[in-house]
Amino acid sequence: MQIKLSDLPYGERAVVREIRTPAHDLNCLGLRIGKELKMITKQPIKGPVVVLLGELEIAMGLETAEQIVVETGTDA
């Protein structure tokens, strides 16, 4: 199932399928299409989200997370 990264529940894993914002800023941080990530922090009051990619933790604003489409329920 494809959802927005901002809607990925805490502790869940997903695979990045689409980046609808200019991808450069995320790509150079290691977040690319096809990468598996895990949601590790969601802050209240529209605060930032933090995801884990392998050994990497990446924090981003909620607006950015809303522009990333991820697929849940895959083993990829």
Add this chain to the structure above:
Amino acid sequence: MTGRTDRSPEAGTVVLMIGNPNVGKSALFNRMTGANAVVSNYPGTTVDFTSGTFIEGGHTYTIIDVPGTYSLEPRDAAEEVAVRMLRDYPEATVMIVLDATKTDRGLYVALEVMERGMPCIVAVNMMDAAHEKKITVDIAGLQRILGVPVVSTTATSGEGVRDLAEMLRKAQVADIGAIAQRLRGEEPEHESVRTCGGCGGCGGC
């Protein structure tokens, strides 16, 4: 010493250390030059550049510790310094420093640097942290694909730093097209005569 670096012939080859924030560039710089640049476990510790010199094999190298950057499209002041340094020293050799536990992220800026056609050498630093996390890095494979010398280092203990210094003179201009071909499993038609089979033992003979 900080500020404008000496460009006289005595300054020898200028070496720019480029890499993501917090990959150990300053620690490596201190190891190589005996300097005392501020090192801490926070990204963005180096916001201006520091330079120092060392002599290896009778050749003088002026090494510049550049602030960490994720890409060559700057998003903050420290990244702008990094991009400006590359522009100001077009004749320099670039030492790309990667964190062994996060090599794929570092390769983004590494490939951007390689696209500029400057002679490069890659240092895969923090190998001790990688060992602790049971992460192995295929140094020989990376060297074969990139076509530039790749050396594993642990700046905190000094492991591999001597090899890195010796290998600086073998820095090579990477061929982005050939890298793409190798990644697709094809061998470039005109393999660089200076690129070896990638045994990892010599750093590109």
